[in-house]
Amino acid sequence: xxxxxxxxxxxxxxxxxxxxxxxxxxxxxxxxxxxxxxxxxxxxxxxxxxxxxxxxxxxxxxxxxxxxxxxxxxxxxxxxxxxxxxxxxxxxxxxxxxxxxxxxxxxxxxxxxxxxxxxxxxxxxxxxxxxxxxxxxxxxxxxxxxxxxxxxxxxxxxxxxxxxxxxxxxxxxxxxxxxxxxxxxxxxxxxxxxxxxxxxxxxxxxxxxxxxxxxxxxxxxxxxxxxxxxxxxxxxxxxxxxxxxxxxxxxxxxxxxxxxxxxxxxxxxxxxxxxxxxxxxxxxxxxxxxxxxxxxxxxxxxxxxxxxxxxxxxxxxxx
Amino acid sequence: xxxxxxxxxxxxxxxxxxxxxxxxxxxxxxxxxxxxxxxxxxxxxxxxxxxxxxxxxxxxxxxxxxxxxxxxxxxxxxxxxxxxxxxxxxxxxxxxxxxxxxxxxxxxxxxxxxxxxxxxxxxxxxxxxxxxxxxxxxxxxxxxxxxxxxxxxxxxxxxxxxxxxxxxxxxxxxxxxxxxxxxxxxxxxxxxxxxxxxxxxxxxxxxxxxxxxxxxxxxxxxxxxxxxxxxxxxxxxxxxxxxxxxxxxxxxxxxxxxxxxxxxxxxxxxxxxxxxxxxxxxxxxxxxxxxxxxxxxxxxxxxxxxxxxxxxxxxxxxx
DNA sequence: CTGAAAGCGCTTACAG
DNA sequence: CTGAAAGCGCTTACAG
Numbered sequence: 001x002x003x004x005x006x007x008x009x010x011x012x013x014x015x016x017x018x019x020x021x022x023x024x025x026x027x028x029x030x031x032x033x034x035x036x037x038x039x040x041x042x043x044x045x046x047x048x049x050x051x052x053x054x055x056x057x058x059x060x061x062x063x064x065x066x067x068x069x070x071x072x073x074x075x076x077x078x079x080x081x082x083x084x085x086x087x088x089x090x091x092x093x094x095x096x097x098x099x100x101x102x103x104x105x106x107x108x109x110x111x112x113x114x115x116x117x118x119x120x121x122x123x124x125x126x127x128x129x130x131x132x133x134x135x136x137x138x139x140x141x142x143x144x145x146x147x148x149x150x151x152x153x154x155x156x157x158x159x160x161x162x163x164x165x166x167x168x169x170x171x172x173x174x175x176x177x178x179x180x181x182x183x184x185x186x187x188x189x190x191x192x193x194x195x196x197x198x199x200x201x202x203x204x205x206x207x208x209x210x211x212x213x214x215x216x217x218x219x220x221x222x223x224x225x226x227x228x229x230x231x232x233x234x235x236x237x238x239x240x241x242x243x244x245x246x247x248x249x250x251x252x253x254x255x256x257x258x259x260x261x262x263x264x265x266x267x268x269x270x271x272x273x274x275x276x277x278x279x280x281x282x283x284x285x286x287x288x289x290x291x292x293x294x295x296x297x298x299x300x301x302x303x304x305x306x307x308x309x310x311x312x313x314x315x316x317x318x319x
Numbered sequence: 320x321x322x323x324x325x326x327x328x329x330x331x332x333x334x335x336x337x338x339x340x341x342x343x344x345x346x347x348x349x350x351x352x353x354x355x356x357x358x359x360x361x362x363x364x365x366x367x368x369x370x371x372x373x374x375x376x377x378x379x380x381x382x383x384x385x386x387x388x389x390x391x392x393x394x395x396x397x398x399x400x401x402x403x404x405x406x407x408x409x410x411x412x413x414x415x416x417x418x419x420x421x422x423x424x425x426x427x428x429x430x431x432x433x434x435x436x437x438x439x440x441x442x443x444x445x446x447x448x449x450x451x452x453x454x455x456x457x458x459x460x461x462x463x464x465x466x467x468x469x470x471x472x473x474x475x476x477x478x479x480x481x482x483x484x485x486x487x488x489x490x491x492x493x494x495x496x497x498x499x500x501x502x503x504x505x506x507x508x509x510x511x512x513x514x515x516x517x518x519x520x521x522x523x524x525x526x527x528x529x530x531x532x533x534x535x536x537x538x539x540x541x542x543x544x545x546x547x548x549x550x551x552x553x554x555x556x557x558x559x560x561x562x563x564x565x566x567x568x569x570x571x572x573x574x575x576x577x578x579x580x581x582x583x584x585x586x587x588x589x590x591x592x593x594x595x596x597x598x599x600x601x602x603x604x605x606x607x608x609x610x611x612x613x614x615x616x617x618x619x620x621x622x623x624x625x626x627x628x629x630x631x632x633x634x635x636x637x638x
Numbered sequence: 639c640t641g642a643a644a645g646c647g648c649t650t651a652c653a654g
Numbered sequence: 655c656t657g658a659a660a661g662c663g664c665t666t667a668c669a670g
Contacts, residue, residue: 001435003662003663003664004663004664005663005664013640013641014640014641014642015641015642015663015664015665016640016641016642016643016665016666017639017640017641019663019664019665019666020640020665020666023665027639027640028639028640029639029640032639032640046432046435046436047436047663047664048373048436048438048662048663048664049378049436049437049438050369050372050373050378050437050438050662050663050664051373051646051662051663051664051665052663052664052665053369053646053664054367054369054370054373054645054646054647054648054662054663054664055645055646055663055664055665055666056646056664056665057646059368059369061416064417066398066401066402071593072395072398072399072590072591072593073395073591073592073593075394075395075397075398075399076391076392076394076395078394078398079385079391079394079397079398079419080391080394082385082417082419083419083420083421086417086418086419086420086429087420087421087425090420090425090428090429090432093432093436095416095433095437096416096417096419097380097414097415097416097417098383098401098405098415098416098417099405100398100401100402100405100415101402101405101406101409102402102406106406106409109409110405110409113365113409113412114414116320116365117365117366117367117368117412118368118369118414119367119368119369219595221593221594221595222594224598246593246595246596247595249595249596250595250596253572253575253596256572256576257575257576257579260576260579271391272391272392273392274390274391274392274540274565275540275541276538276540276565276566276568276569277565277568277569277572279543322646322647322648323647323648324647324648332656332657333656333657333658334647334648334649334657334658335649335650335656335657335658335659336655336656336657338647338648338649338650339649339650339656342649346655346656347655347656348655348656351655351656366647366648367646367647367648369646369647369648370646370647370648370649370662371647371648371649372648372662373646373647373648373661373662373663373664374647374648374649374650374661374662375648375649375662376662
C-alpha cells in the first residue's frame, strides 16, 4: 500500500506537505494540492484509518446501538435505519459499528469499549427509552449521540422522529376522505409508547373535527376472543387505524373471518408486510426509515450554527 | 486514559515488558505478568485499538455484509444473525462493522474501503449468492470470509447453514406424526433458492417414505385467485409445509376464509411472526439465527487443524 | 508556501 | 527474564 511517504518521495515534497495537501489545507498552494492528489490517485493511495485515528485520538466510526428487548418484527425497521445511516456515513468516509446484546450489561460493556478502546465519539441509538442506562452513560461521556424517537418530557438531546400526531391524523383522514370510511376505530397495543400516544392524539383530533365518535381498541397480544368480541360489539366499524401493520393485519383477518362478505379498510404503519399477506384493502403509512437514518447522521455531523436539536422526517401516505 | 507507558512507569518496568505481560507472553515471569495485570486493572487501563491495529497492520474488526436486494421481512433474520455474531466478537474483543448499500457498487466500495483503509481482514456475508461481485472481490483479496448459506455447486468457501433437507423432512413429519395431518402440501415461493430446493427435497423424501402423494404449490406474490383455486382443487389438503412463515400465513388465511369451519395445520420457517398474527394451528421451525451468527464467527477465528469448512446449525421443531 | 520534528500508543526483532 | 529502539502511518505545532 502506498503511503503519504511514498507520495512525498515521488514528488520531492515533505510528508507534512503531502498530508496537508490531501486534507485540502489552505496553506498549501493550489498547484501543489492538485499535483499531490493526482499522484495519490495514480499510486492508488488509500489513507490508513488506524494511523489517522491514532493521531486524531478519535475513530472515524459511529456506534449504532440496538435496543435490548424488541419484537422481532421491529428488526425490519432497524435494517431500514441501518441502510440510511450507512449511506451517509460512507459519504463522509466513516464506518458503521454495531452494538447489540442480549442484556443491558452486554450492551453497556460494548458501548464502553467503543468509547474508551475504539475512541468512538458519535453514537446513534435505534430507540429512545426513558431511564435507559445506555443513554445515561452517553450523557456522562464526552460523546455526541442521536436517538431515533424523541426523548420523554423533561429530557433533552438530539433526535430524529416522525410527526406522529400528524401521522395518526393522516391515517384516519386517508380512511375517511379517500376510502370513504364512516366509522374508523383506532387499534392500539398495550405498550403506550410515545408514538402510540401521538398517533392516537392525531386520530382523536381528526375524529373530533369530523364530529364523529372515536373508538379506541387496545389489542391484546394473545387473546383472539377479545378481538372477536370487540368486532361484534362495534358493528358500525368499517375502518381501522392500527398502531402498526401487524396489529392491523390481526384485526383485519379476524374481521374477515367473522364477516367474509363485509368490506373493511385498514391503515397500519411501517410498510413492513410482504405482498403475500395483504390485499387492496390493507394500507400502510411509510415512516421512511432510510430517511430517518440519513437524518440521524446529519444531526450528528452538523456544523452550521445554530445547531438543530432534532429532525422530523415526513411520513408517506399510501397512494 | 492510562497507557502501557503509565503502567511501566508506576512499576519501574519498560513498556516492552508491560506490553508482553498484558499479552500473556510466556517470556515474562508469571509474577510480573500478574503484577502488571493487577496494576492495569487498578489504573483502569484500556488498550487503544487504533494504536494496536496500526502496529498489527490489521483491524480488530469483522465486516458484516448485507445483500443488496432482499425482502424487508428478511431483515428479521439478519438482526438475529447480527446478535449472534456480535456476542462472539465482543468475547474476542472484536468490533462489528456493517457494509450495506442500495447497489452493488456501493457495497463494493464499502468493502474495498474496509479492506484497504480500515485493514479489516475478516468478513461475514449474510447471504450466499452465485456470481456475486462482492464474493469475487473477497476471494481475490488476502482476507477470510464466511457466508450464511452454502455456496452453489462447484464453489468452495467457509459457510454456515442449516440442514435444509432435514428441516423440510422434519416439517412434514411434524405435521404427519405429531398433528396427524394426512395430506400435507408443500407451499414454495417462485424463487428457487437453494434452501427451498433442499426443504422441498426433504418434503418429497418423507412423503415417499409415507407412501403419500406429494403436492407442490408455487405461491405467487400477488395473486389471491391462484391461491384460492389451489385450495379448491385440493380438497384433501389438511396441512401445509410453507417455505417461510409469510407464505404459510398467506395460505392459512386464504384457507380459513374459504373454509371457516375446517381445520388446517401449517408449518413455516423462521419464527418470524408476532403472536398477534398466529394461533395454535400455526407453527414455525426455528432456524436459530443467533447460533448461526455465533458459528460464523467461530469458523472465522478457528485455529485448530484441520480447519472446518462449514458448520451446520440445527433447526428447532416447534414443541 | 513548505519542512523537520515530535507524537499518538502500541508490538516486536534484536540484544543482553 | 527484561529493556532500548525502531516502526506502524498519520497530523500538526513550531519554525522559517
